[in-house]
Amino acid sequence: MQEEEQEFNQNVFFEFEEKYNLFSNESKGIFYWDLIRFELFYHLLWNHKSNVKNEQAVISKKQIFKEIKSFITFLFSKKVDFLFFTASRNKISNSKAFDQNLADILNAVPRRSYYAFESFERSKEKWFYENTLFNPISIFRRIAKIFYKKNEDYSELISLIKKEFSNSSFTNEDINRVIVDFKIDFFYYSIIFKIKKPKAIFITQNGIQKGLFQAGKKRNIPIIEMQHGIIDSAHLAYSYSRLIDYKQNQIYLPTYFFSFSDFWMKGLNFPIQKNISIGNSYFFNSQDNSQDLKEIENNATGLLVASSDVFGENLKNLAIDFASINKDIPVYFKLHPNQFFEKQYYIDQFKNFKNISVYSNESSVYELLEISKAILVIQSTALYEAYHLKKNAFIYKKQTYQRHEHVFDLPNINLINNAGEISEAFDKEFIEDENTENLFFKNFDSHKFNQFVNSLS
Incomplete structure (x- = not known):
């Protein structure tokens, strides 16, 4: 054998x-x-x-x-x-x-x-x-x-x-x-x-x-x-x-x-x-640095897609699938710095979808999270930033998604195979958990520095 x-x-x-x-x-x-x-x-x-x-x-x-x-x-x-x-x-x-x-x-x-x-x-x-x-x-x-x-x-x-x-x-x-x-x-x-x-x-x-x-x-x-x-x-x-x-x-x-x-x-x-x-402090105080939380909740209707060079194609196809069945939900496709040069390529790929916008460094991850209800990643630091901001996260089970396995068991983490599974769970409320409060980012310790x-x- x-x-x-x-x-x-x-x-x-x-x-x-x-x-x-x-x-x-x-x-x-x-x-x-x-x-x-x-x-x-x-x-x-x-x-x-x-x-x-x-x-x-x-x-x-x-x-x-x-x-x-x-x-x-x-x-x-x-x-x-x-x-x-x-x-x-x-x-x-x-x-x-x-x-x-x-x-x-x-x-x-x-x-x-x-x-x-x-x-x-x-x-x-x-x-x-x-x-x-x-x-x-x-x-x-x-x-x-x-x-x-x-x-x-x-x-x-x-x-x-x-x-x-x-x-x-x-x-x-x-x-x-x-x-x-x-x-x-x-x-x-x-x-x-x-x-x-x-x-x-x-x-x-x-x-x-x-x-x-x-x-x-x-x-x-x-x-x-x-x-x-x-x-x-x-x-x-x-x-x-x-x-x-x-x-x-x-x-x-x-x-x-x-x-x-x-x-x-x-x-x-x-x-x-x-x-x-x-x-x-930038990551820790992200909520304090943004708008009034009530206003954020009212504006947070979109899906942030955190891309990078090696994940771009898979995330592009999934974003198109999601946008096709959720025409009233804005999709913010955020490029990693290593693919800023590809911006026009993605704009062209999404030209038939009015609810998909492509971003390089015009807006930060946090600025886009302010207007997003959830985040979609394969592998990205942005997942932890989103969780810190109390946003639901969708992990697409492709490529090296298992690098996030240390958070698979946390509430608000959803492993998905297709756009339909995102749609089904998109409106779920974020579950508060004191054990994960500020787990990924603590405030800058000036005394220690x-x-x-x-x-x-």
């Missing part, structure tokens, strides 16, 4: 890492497995290709010159206690772009004690924080790669990957690309940290920034990463096998991790110095 093929997941991947002792792989002083594992895992899991070509924004020579000039000016400016690496994906009420994950920390430190490197919003006029400059790392990479012509040979590793995962199309070029980016990033951030000598570095990751982590480690500067989304055993940036004894420099991680609440790190093996449940900063002195 033929053995049934095992479903690919993080446990299968961990077994692969354990079997071949991959964290010991070294090339010219770099333990490179930790650099490529995240990208390889999601390559094997998804191998996703968009329906739309992501045209890279053309940056004018004038803009490049301005960003390099700002960077050089920064290098020769006065030293500061803190460096912040922000990813300002949300708009605040005055249309300024802000980082909801670092906002509490930026508000807690004196405004002249930091510089912020922005990695998402390029327009200076839209920056919410003072002392901000756009991080020109992408420009630096382009220039530096002129000098990185030689590719190393990782064919033995490629053969191992292919042997265990026959569907892999991961190449020697992919491995070289990741490692070269790491080397360039490490060199770039080492220059910054050597000159500026900050007391601490705070970061919202925008991508995987292990070169930055290693540069801070080499100069004994603590790096604190802020939680910005789902953290669980299937997120390979934050999840490692318990059966491996990780040696010095085999993994590249922040020194500390600031989480939304205690909920997120339970049962997770993330081998950093310390996790600190610091909270987040001040204690932490004082401990750095």
